[in-house]
Amino acid sequence: MRIGLTGGIATGKSTVSRLLEARGVRIVDADVIARDVMNPGQPLLAAVAARFGPEFLLPEGGLDRRRMAEHIFNRPEERQALNAIVHPAIRAEIRRQVDAHEAADPEAIVAADIPLLYESGLEDLYEKIVVVYVPRPVQLTRLMRRDGLTPEQAEGRLNAQLDIEDKKRRADYVIDNAGTPEETRHQVDRLLESLRAR
Template sequence: MFLIGLTGGIASGKSTVSEMFRRLGSAVIDADKVAREVVLPGKPAWKKIKQIFGEEFILDNGSVDRDKLGQVIFNDDKKRKLLNSITHPEIQKNIIWKCVWLLITGHQFVILDLPLLFETGNMLPYLTFTVVVSCSTDQQIKRLMSRNNLTREEAINRIDIQMPLTQKCHLAAAVIDNSGERDLTEKQVVDWFKRFCASRAHWKVRILIFLAFVVLWGFYKFILGFFR
């Protein structure tokens, strides 16, 4: 099994592309979904958020007030880094376990939907391919204003927090242009899906696992023979 990192800028259409890959049959791990899972009431990250940020960021039903927390971290770099230091380790552990399960169940590749793929860089050493979903800055602003009911200034501020989309495109192995019609985006997704399916990168991992199994089995047999 090999890993593919999928990222983009905020409101560039990454989730749309991720869902297109999923409908084609790809295994997809959505980091945003995992991020919501790790802050569920009672989870370690939830406890730290409650302790460090305070009760005012916890709703009556016990869940984290994501909207209120988002307003704070988008305007305070230190608090954003503090929240990331709480949630990112938990998110990474969760993603690793999901990858292990998908490996055991025989998937050829897994797409990791990671909004901050290049910003953090933590997963880059483990990826075979990186894919960026791109569109124009003006499209980002308009989509974000419509989706999150933001002013133009608020939308620009949220976009500016992340690494520029043009820079991500230069770093990626593949770019999917989501600035046009949906059919054009979907055609690009299908083309890349076919390339991933044709790749033999997963055999490297399978061979390494097989060799590791052989070594462990040999060691096990040696120990049994030693104590006989």
């Protein structure tokens, strides 16, 4: 079974992903893939540098992710240009890894951890969608604390994604990560019981 795992920035999706993996779910992480395809020497990195300029590269040749994030989050047209370069390669590698997990174990639950799953229109590729949720004020506070952002910067990043309430409404399953770690673990266990009973 292939499921899509998503949420908003700073909702705790990585925590839920680790809990799922510890319980035997095969994880395909879009963020890891996105980093790998942008390593020095990769053709996508050269394409990004050609489009945006060499100032978005670090001295050692990698992408300056922080600078790029600042550049695109309040510029939708620039974000779309970056996505047009990198998303096709990321999607292809997600599909390859999911297929490989399913071929190795047809009974496995494979979770594709994709932050922008809905924004990218990928929900139809998965049998069920799990959204990791916290209310927007909690999301905003966590994001400012985690990344050292001002309220304006944090709002800009949240506004660059589909609103978390919309994601929650569209989900097949919701993990509410606003409570204690123990409450989150219980919800993950219940989710897996439900998925494995299908």
